[in-house]
Amino acid sequence: MTAIDAGTALPRQKTDFWPILLPLAMAAIAWPFIGAFSTWLTLTLAGLAMGMMIFAMASGLTLVFGLMDVLNFGHGAFISVGAYLAMVAFTPLAAFTQADSLSINLLALVPAMLLAMATSAAVGYVFERLLVRPVYGQHLKQILITMGGLIVAEQTLYALFGPQIIPLSLPTALRGSLEFGGAAVEKYRLLAVVVGLIVFLCLQFMLNRTKIGLLIRAGVENKEMVEALGYRIRRLFIGVFMAGSALAGLGGMMWALYREQVHASMGGEMMVLTFIVIIIGGLGSVGGCFIGSALVALLVNYAGFLVPKIALVSNILLMVAVLLWRPRGLYPLSSR
Amino acid sequence: MSDTLLALSGVHTHIGRYHILHGVDLVAPQGRTTMLLGRNGAGKTTTLRTIMGLWRASQGSIHFDGAAIEGLATPDIAQAGIAYVPETMAIFSDLTVRENLVLAARGGPPDEKRLEWIFGFFPALRKFWLSRAGTLSGGQKQMLSIARAIVEERKLILIDEPTKGLSPAIVVALIDCLKEIKRAGATVLLVEQNFRVAQEVGDLVCVMESGRVVHHGAMADLAADEMLQRRLLGLSLDSHQ
Ligand SMILES: Nc1ncnc2c1ncn2[C@@H]1O[C@H](COP(=O)(O)OP(=O)(O)O)[C@@H](O)[C@H]1O
Ligand SMILES: [Mg+2]
Numbered sequence: 001m002t003a004i005d006a007g008t009a010l011p012r013q014k015t016d017f018w019p020i021l022l023p024l025a026m027a028a029i030a031w032p033f034i035g036a037f038s039t040w041l042t043l044t045l046a047g048l049a050m051g052m053m054i055f056a057m058a059s060g061l062t063l064v065f066g067l068m069d070v071l072n073f074g075h076g077a078f079i080s081v082g083a084y085l086a087m088v089a090f091t092p093l094a095a096f097t098q099a100d101s102l103s104i105n106l107l108a109l110v111p112a113m114l115l116a117m118a119t120s121a122a123v124g125y126v127f128e129r130l131l132v133r134p135v136y137g138q139h140l141k142q143i144l145i146t147m148g149g150l151i152v153a154e155q156t157l158y159a160l161f162g163p164q165i166i167p168l169s170l171p172t173a174l175r176g177s178l179e180f181g182g183a184a185v186e187k188y189r190l191l192a193v194v195v196g197l198i199v200f201l202c203l204q205f206m207l208n209r210t211k212i213g214l215l216i217r218a219g220v221e222n223k224e225m226v227e228a229l230g231y232r233i234r235r236l237f238i239g240v241f242m243a244g245s246a247l248a249g250l251g252g253m254m255w256a257l258y259r260e261q262v263h264a265s266m267g268g269e270m271m272v273l274t275f276i277v278i279i280i281g282g283l284g285s286v287g288g289c290f291i292g293s294a295l296v297a298l299l300v301n302y303a304g305f306l307v308p309k310i311a312l313v314s315n316i317l318l319m320v321a322v323l324l325w326r327p328r329g330l331y332p333l334s335s336r
Numbered sequence: 337m338s339d340t341l342l343a344l345s346g347v348h349t350h351i352g353r354y355h356i357l358h359g360v361d362l363v364a365p366q367g368r369t370t371m372l373l374g375r376n377g378a379g380k381t382t383t384l385r386t387i388m389g390l391w392r393a394s395q396g397s398i399h400f401d402g403a404a405i406e407g408l409a410t411p412d413i414a415q416a417g418i419a420y421v422p423e424t425m426a427i428f429s430d431l432t433v434r435e436n437l438v439l440a441a442r443g444g445p446p447d448e449k450r451l452e453w454i455f456g457f458f459p460a461l462r463k464f465w466l467s468r469a470g471t472l473s474g475g476q477k478q479m480l481s482i483a484r485a486i487v488e489e490r491k492l493i494l495i496d497e498p499t500k501g502l503s504p505a506i507v508v509a510l511i512d513c514l515k516e517i518k519r520a521g522a523t524v525l526l527v528e529q530n531f532r533v534a535q536e537v538g539d540l541v542c543v544m545e546s547g548r549v550v551h552h553g554a555m556a557d558l559a560a561d562e563m564l565q566r567r568l569l570g571l572s573l574d575s576h577q
Binding site for chain 1: 388390409410411414415420422426428429430431435438439440442484
């Protein structure tokens with residue numbers, strides 16, 4: 001028996017840590033410009049909170065694109081559905097949300113989140129079956145039909161809940177802020193960061209430690225081979241699509257509470273940011289999406305404070321800069 | 337004559353508007369290694385992909401283990417007991433060696449004994465067990481791709497040009513492996529440009545040309561008949577010997 005090519009040295013196995021340093025570097029660079037530590041801390045936390053919500057909204061989109069090459073411009077519909085679910089769920093639970101106790105508030109918030117996720121997932125299922133499935137592999141049609149789906153979803157929400165902006169108030173114990181070294185730290189932002197981190201860790205665990213996760217990663221790289229190994233990629237895809245919709249619904253609900261208002265075009269408005277985030281991160285990469293979300297949101301907050309005039313274009317500039325450095329995003333997938 | 341495990345008859349395949357296979361007839365008997373030879377572009381890869389359902393046969397039938405499979409979807413064909421080692425190897429480079437094999441073992445965690453058997457001829461896989469498959473050398477990737485096909489027992493293994501682009505030393509290791517797979521009783525349909533490999537491991541041979549099988553018989557007969565080799569496979573073979 002020939003023991004050829006056992007290799008002499010272990011192949012290089014570097015983790016690519018440069019992208020991870022980017023948000024840290026951005027925060028560090030922003031500090032001297034902002035000056036006061038308390039202001040910097042407030043802006044940084046606001047950025048991270050927003051980043052985590054964008055991450056929840058965008059993570060499903062990047063997987064859906066990575067796995068099936070599907071460009072879903074209707075993803076915002078799930079965000080809006082989640083936002084309305086906050087209102088729908090909070091109305092009967094008013095007694096819980098108005099109690100001045102965090103644990104009682106969470107008793108309302110957690111079921112509301114689960115309801116938002118379940119509903120968005122169900123809407124996602126219908127969306128996939130009705131709109132996405134007939135146009136597999138046809139990008140132009142995907143863009144048109146999913147944009148159409150978004151419009152139909154928005155109009156349905158208007159028809160159900162009226163066209164006005166609906167105010168939404170945070171559960172009592174989540175209002176206001178905590179004092180932290182002279183800086184005011186909004187409680188709800190802390191919660192958003194915690195929820196975002198939980199989502200990220202769950203996704204990482206699922207993608208790296210479970211067979212379904214391995215299948216998703218393998219499918220993102222080569223779906224033909226996944227099928228040749230005997231797995232039905234379509235079934236996997238609809239699962240991913242629904243999970244991604246659920247996360248978008250969760251993000252939409254968190255976002256509505258953050259803005260303390262609900263309206264049907266919220267989802268559509270977030271689509272530009274979510275696309276920027278998944279392009280920066282590298283299409284199909286959840287880790288890249290996470291870092292991209294943090295970068296984009298931090299920049300919005302720092303730029304909004306320092307140079308409000310460029311705040312609006314700052315994300316485009318960031319995207320251009322990242323793509324000049326890594327043309328296929330921070331964590332490009334090997335096969336694309 | 338042993339039982340026929342796989343039989344293609346009159347298989348036509350179109351890719352887009354190109355008519356690639358023009359009525360392929362081919363059998364792979366149980367427990368034997370059948371070589372599929374032919375010049376570049378003859379349609380060998382297309383034949384394997386058609387068997388796997390990755391291209392759809394536009395005409396003709398494919399029988400495997402007593403059932404017609406030409407209408408089935410790829411995952412169902414794989415589950416019927418066919419493993420595929422594509423020309424491109426198609427390892428999942430973002431996954432570790434272990435994870436690649438975990439996915440290939442549909443029935444549960446890979447069997448320890450079988451892994452030991454595989455490590456016996458592919459020690460590199462044990463060594464790089466937890467490394468990302470993308471960091472492996474070309475030869476090691478080929479080993480992983482073959483290991484994926486044999487990590488669980490399959491009735492039929494389709495292998496497409498495993499020695500392409502590999503150094504002679506690795507080719508020797510692959511020949512050992514192919515013989516070992518054969519000894520274990522597997523049925524193999526092997527596409528190979530390297531005539532020496534074909535000679536060493538093939539029991540039977542089919543030669544393709546322009547989307548048809550133009551010759552079939554015992555490998556030993558073809559190996560002994562240089563005129564026939566020249567006529568069927570062309571002079572390009574000399575460079576491989
Ligand atoms: N995806 C494709 N699109 C169009 N033509 C193809 C495609 N794949 C293969 N062909 C053509 O089909 C013929 C057979 O190819 P192939 O089966 O790969 O040959 P072989 O594996 O014997 O070298 C060639 O003429 C090739 O150009
Ligand atoms: Mg070929």
